[in-house]
Amino acid sequence: MGMTLAEKIIASAAGVELVRPGDIHTVELDLLMSNDGTTHLTIDMYRKLAQPRIADVSKLVWIVDHNMPCDSVKTAASHKKMRDFAREHGITFYEGKGVCHQIMMEEHVRPGQLIFGADSHTCAYGALGAFGTGVGCTDYLYAMVTGKSWVLVPESLRFDLKGRLRPGVTARDLILTIIGRIGANGANYKAMEFAGEGLKSLTMSDRIAICNLCVEAGAKTAVMEADEVAQAYLAQRGRTPKAIFHSDEDAVYAGVYEVDLDSIVPVVAKPHFVDQVVPAEECRGIRIDEAFLGSCNNGRIEDLRAAAAILRGRKVAERVRFLVVPASAQVFRQAMEEGLMKVFLEAGAIVMNANCSVCWGSCQGVIGEGETLISTGTRNFKGRAGHPNSYVYLASSETVTASAILGHIALASDLPPMEE
Amino acid sequence: MKETFTARVWTLGDDIDTDIVIPTEYLAMKTIQDMAPYAFSPLRPELAGQIRPGDVIVAGKNFGCGSSREQAPEVIKALGIRCVIAGSFARIFFRNAINNGLLLIECPALREAVEEGEEISVEVGSAIVCNGVRYPVAALPDNLLEIVSAGGLVKAMRRRNGLE
Numbered sequence: 006m007g008m009t010l011a012e013k014i015i016a017s018a019a020g021v022e023l024v025r026p027g028d029i030h031t032v033e034l035d036l037l038m039s040n041d042g043t044t045h046l047t048i049d050m051y052r053k054l055a056q057p058r059i060a061d062v063s064k065l066v067w068i069v070d071h072n073m074p075c076d077s078v079k080t081a082a083s084h085k086k087m088r089d090f091a092r093e094h095g096i097t098f099y100e101g102k103g104v105c106h107q108i109m110m111e112e113h114v115r116p117g118q119l120i121f122g123a124d125s126h127t128c129a130y131g132a133l134g135a136f137g138t139g140v141g142c143t144d145y146l147y148a149m150v151t152g153k154s155w156v157l158v159p160e161s162l163r164f165d166l167k168g169r170l171r172p173g174v175t176a177r178d179l180i181l182t183i184i185g186r187i188g189a190n191g192a193n194y195k196a197m198e199f200a201g202e203g204l205k206s207l208t209m210s211d212r213i214a215i216c217n218l219c220v221e222a223g224a225k226t227a228v229m230e231a232d233e234v235a236q237a238y239l240a241q242r243g244r245t246p247k248a249i250f251h252s253d254e255d256a257v258y259a260g261v262y263e264v265d266l267d268s269i270v271p272v273v274a275k276p277h278f279v280d281q282v283v284p285a286e287e288c289r290g291i292r293i294d295e296a297f298l299g300s301c302n303n304g305r306i307e308d309l310r311a312a313a314a315i316l317r318g319r320k321v322a323e324r325v326r327f328l329v330v331p332a333s334a335q336v337f338r339q340a341m342e343e344g345l346m347k348v349f350l351e352a353g354a355i356v357m358n359a360n361c362s363v364c365w366g367s368c369q370g371v372i373g374e375g376e377t378l379i380s381t382g383t384r385n386f387k388g389r390a391g392h393p394n395s396y397v398y399l400a401s402s403e404t405v406t407a408s409a410i411l412g413h414i415a416l417a418s419d420l421p422p423m424e425e
Numbered sequence: 426m427k428e429t430f431t432a433r434v435w436t437l438g439d440d441i442d443t444d445i446v447i448p449t450e451y452l453a454m455k456t457i458q459d460m461a462p463y464a465f466s467p468l469r470p471e472l473a474g475q476i477r478p479g480d481v482i483v484a485g486k487n488f489g490c491g492s493s494r495e496q497a498p499e500v501i502k503a504l505g506i507r508c509v510i511a512g513s514f515a516r517i518f519f520r521n522a523i524n525n526g527l528l529l530i531e532c533p534a535l536r537e538a539v540e541e542g543e544e545i546s547v548e549v550g551s552a553i554v555c556n557g558v559r560y561p562v563a564a565l566p567d568n569l570l571e572i573v574s575a576g577g578l579v580k581a582m583r584r585r586n587g588l589e
Contacts (some may be wrong), residue, residue: 042452043495050579055588072453078451125493125517141495143520143578188442190487223490225516271528278440365492366449386444386491388467393448 007253008164010228013137014250018119026160026259032133034064034148035118035135035247040105041069042365043123043142045083048090058401059094060152067091068108069100073360076368103333103359106130106301109137111335115239116231119156126301126383128224129217132209133239134231134249136196139220159225160259161196162187163252166203166268171415175311177381178305180218181272183264185282192238193223195259198252199383203266204229205422207239210307217302218383221279267337271416273379274399277387283403290412294376295326296409297390299357300364300401303381304332306339313345315406318423321353322412328370330362331356356411365385366390372397379408398411429548432481432507435472436541437465439485443497443518444456446489452496460496461503481547485511485536490491498522508547510535523569526576532562 008016008023014025018032021079030062039047044067050058059065066307067087072080091098099108105122106129114120116134120127123145124283130137138156140148169178184191197219199212207215219227228233231249239246271285293416298304298312298389309331311416321327329349337359340346349356357369363370364382372378378397386395398414444467451463451510464473481503488511489497498521501509509529522529532553539545546554550564565573575581575589583589 043493046495054579055583055586077453077456083453123493124493139493139517139519139526141493141498143495143521143524147578147582174502189490190513190515193487193513220517223487223515367445371450383499384442384491386442389444393470394469 006213006257007195009256009258010157010198010230010250010252011136011226014117014119014156015156017117017248019236019346024158026158028158029155030158031153031155032119033153034121036066036113036120037064037071037145037148038066038068038105038109038124038127039145040071040124041084041087042071045419046088047123047142047146048086049162050143051149052245054150059148062095064152065096065149066109066113067096067098068105070104071365072367073344073358081341098394099276101334103336103360104301104304104361104413106217107304107332107336109370110241111333115244116235116246121145121154125220126217128219128227129213129301131216131226131228132212133235134229134246136226136366138226141249156161159194159196162192162199162260163196163200163258163260164264165201166199166264166276167201168203168265169206170266170269173403174269174271175403176207177401178272179266179269181274181282181399182216182269183274184218184222184280185274187222189221189278189280190223191220194225197222197224197227199227199229200252203264205232205234208307209234211306213300213305221383235292271401271404273404273414274385276385276396276398279384279399285400285414285416288398289416291414292377292400293325293379293413295328295370295378296381296405297328297363297370297378297380298331298405299328299332299362300382302383303334303402304330304336306336309340309345310343311402312406313419315346315403315420316352316354316410317348319352319410321409325409325412325418326370327354327409328357328363330357331359333359357381363390379414381405429543429546431546432479433477434481434483434539434541434543434545435459435476436536437482438537439512440487441484442491443489444491446497447500447573449495452494457496461500464500464504464552473504476504476506479507481507481545482507483519483535483539484509486513486533488514489522490515493517493521495521495525498527499587502527506554511551512536524578525573526573526580528573530562532560534560535571545575
């Protein structure tokens with residue numbers, strides 16, 4: 006009886022030959038990411054320890070992205086605490102460089118690693134064949150001090166992807182469709198593994214979008230084999246794999262789902278749950294007040310290109326705020342070089358620095374009572390983007406952009422042809 | 426931790442996410458005590474003010490889904506909630522709650538059986554009694570119970586190292 010990809014990464018981190026779902030192992034962690042959502046709490050707890058020490062400072066990556074730039078004296082104090090501590094201890098530290106998971110993919114994650122992040126969307130790292138999982142600040146503190154933690158080996162679910170996504174359909178439509186199908190706790194405690202011929206046609210940006218959102222089905226992590234596409238992404242950034250694992254032919258899965266990529270259509274997740282997924286057509290015409298393109302899920306250069314291609318020569322609807330927030334400073338610079346920012350500005354979009362923005366309802370773009378947002382963000386929970394009585398619809402970059410132009414939820418194919 | 430207690434019940438539905446437990450806009454407050462009055466405010470703004478120490482929450486499936494914010498179990502604890510009983514718990518919340526000494530009990534059948542305001546009897550690790558009906562519940566593994574009874578992971582480590 007073989008092991009799955011997720012099981013192999015845990016076995017490697019635990020220094021054992023074999024692990025089985027349900028086993029609890031002490032593991033050596035490769036990287037520990039934390040952001041300004043909770044790092045100040047970690048620091049407070051650290052300072053109260055009898056003998057505070059950091060097991061291996063080279064594993065720590067701290068990123069200010071949630072309230073960037075800060076919006077109040079309180080968040081400024083929290084950032085200062087984080088910045089000063091990072092400097093004092095020599096911790097790798099970013100601020101103003103983008104959303105934590107995008108920076109981790111661009112700069113740090115390597116195939117085969119086991120990574121804790123004090124953020125639920127840490128499962129994104131599976132796009133590079135790593136086991137990333139979200140934890141709270143106490144688990145983070147324990148790992149920071151000991152270099153280790155315990156993990157319960159999760160059962161794996163395999164999603165066999167077949168065919169190809171049709172033009173106008175995105176990886177975001179795919180993962181939202183899957184979450185809609187299995188439900189918000191359909192993969193609770195489990196690892197979601199994506200495999201099959203269909204995976205080969207998906208870009209790294211697609212893969213990050215897919216893995217990143219798996220926590221919305223409750224997953225502990227999401228994984229994909231680090232194939233040629235992943236290895237090319239890594240090589241371009243001057244990194245090498247720690248190890249490349251493959252699921253065994255006779256690995257055991259708690260469930261296997263066949264997903265025909267050709268059958269996926271543009272979808273929308275309706276308020277207030279990520280699994281309330283319907284074909285985008287069913288939401289056509291719902292009036293919006295704001296549109297958001299960005300986040301660790303859909304703020305990469307590929308998303309900005311897709312949006313700009315739709316927006317070029319068109320205008321954002323009157324009374325609609327269209328926020329364009331690149332996922333990282335690298336993405337921002339690339340978009341500048343490709344002339345995309347000019348397209349956004351000429352169309353009347355609001356371009357902002359790389360940060361988490363309204364995806365988590367912090368300083369930028371918060372919506373008021375009764376308002377509706379269509380978003381490429383990660384969540385549409387009640388009150389997530391602002392007032393408790395407001396509405397968030399999740400959709401792809403294409404659908405969000407088309408909606409920003411028409412002022413109501415729309416598909417890119419609904420747009421009238423451009424005048425010559 | 427062989428303990429039995431009776432408690433007044435507050436009921437919530439399925440998929441109570443951690444943005445509901447404590448919304449983003451209150452996370453910058455200085456202390457957990459400052460945040461506690463805003464717990465559950467997107468759903469029930471009056472609830473935090475009505476909860477009394479020793480009460481319990483009974484919810485549906487997937488309690489604590491979403492953001493990994495550890496302030497979520499902390500504010501529940503700060504309100505004096507003795508334990509959360511739910512159909513199931515999202516995994517990050519599960520770990521965070523244990524690490525903060527908040528007792529969690531899975532009991533899928535209870536939510537439909539209990540009305541808000543009723544009293545139930547909780548026999549930790551064994552059963553919940555509601556309106557004379559006994560609902561068996563699983564015990565947490567000993568190592569997790571040790572953390573909960575110490576008041577959280579940091580306190581448990583201190584106790585283990587002879588510091589408390």
